[in-house]
Amino acid sequence: MTPLTAAESYLQDFHQRQVGVTSAAFAHLPAHSSTATWASSYAVLSDLVPVGNNPLTVLDLACGDGYLLGLLAARQQSQLQLLGIDMSGAELAAARAALPASVRLRQERAQALDLPSASVDYLVSHMALMLMDDIEQVVREMRRVLRPGGQFAAIVGRTFLLGEVNEVFMRVFKPIASTELPPLRFGDRRAGSEAGWRALLNAGFADVAFDDIDVPWSPTPGELWTALLDTYDIDRLDDDARQRLRGAFLEAAAPLQAGDGLIATGWGLRAVRARAA
Numbered sequence: 001m002t003p004l005t006a007a008e009s010y011l012q013d014f015h016q017r018q019v020g021v022t023s024a025a026f027a028h029l030p031a032h033s034s035t036a037t038w039a040s041s042y043a044v045l046s047d048l049v050p051v052g053n054n055p056l057t058v059l060d061l062a063c064g065d066g067y068l069l070g071l072l073a074a075r076q077q078s079q080l081q082l083l084g085i086d087m088s089g090a091e092l093a094a095a096r097a098a099l100p101a102s103v104r105l106r107q108e109r110a111q112a113l114d115l116p117s118a119s120v121d122y123l124v125s126h127m128a129l130m131l132m133d134d135i136e137q138v139v140r141e142m143r144r145v146l147r148p149g150g151q152f153a154a155i156v157g158r159t160f161l162l163g164e165v166n167e168v169f170m171r172v173f174k175p176i177a178s179t180e181l182p183p184l185r186f187g188d189r190r191a192g193s194e195a196g197w198r199a200l201l202n203a204g205f206a207d208v209a210f211d212d213i214d215v216p217w218s219p220t221p222g223e224l225w226t227a228l229l230d231t232y233d234i235d236r237l238d239d240d241a242r243q244r245l246r247g248a249f250l251e252a253a254a255p256l257q258a259g260d261g262l263i264a265t266g267w268g269l270r271a272v273r274a275r276a277a
């Protein structure tokens, strides 16, 4: 694998320590758009891959612990070739332990895929592309490995938390982050907006489409804090700053609890789809 950038080195270290946190957060929560619902945000992507007997190759780019590949493997479609790529050895080891031997897994960077051109029918990616450096090179590689007419579909971040608690969190997080969080830039701003994605996919892709995907969740403040501990920026704080943030957040979030003690929130995601021209 080519040398990692500073952000990639951090991500690799995080995923070595915190294997499977993304699927732990998202796999059990139903997702919906304005017109449809799915068992999870992973199913938004797996449902795009047709059921049937046609030979199809599906690449999960930055597959993590392989949850999305597992949904596809569970179909037992004999003509479905499944391939997962991730730069984290620990996530890939978890994927290897969970998936059938027929699923091919490789440790690679998305910027330099060791795959033949035009060899993939469906390229899917869940909660990873917005983290990637040199996204233009990633998009070039996606286009190269997709066959003409092949389909790209990704879930990326849209907002952070849904509802009022997002603003409450940002209000307590920003002052602490401004002094305590070492600078480290993740990904490319364009991967955070529809206009950015249109610009990125302009060369080589057609039929670009988007859906807002909401993943509602009603945790207690404590459960929400536990989930936030698995996010990159909170992980990067030192213990003292993290404890200060915890106290400030739990205090600020307390008034948002409904009578049952839960906070109506969730995760705001975006589905991006395009066809390789």
Ligand SMILES: C[S@@+](CC[C@H](N)C(=O)[O-])C[C@H]1O[C@@H](n2cnc3c(N)ncnc32)[C@H](O)[C@@H]1O
Residues within 6 Å of the ligand: 008, 011, 012, 015, 022, 023, 061, 062, 063, 064, 065, 066, 067, 085, 086, 087, 088, 091, 108, 109, 110, 111, 125, 126, 127, 128, 131, 132, 133
């Ligand atoms: C938030 S996790 C998502 C994992 C998985 N797709 C899921 O949703 O369960 C992000 C993943 O992207 C991988 N990743 C980030 N940048 C990458 C890159 N440039 N090339 C390959 N993998 C990358 C990380 O190793 C990590 O497994």
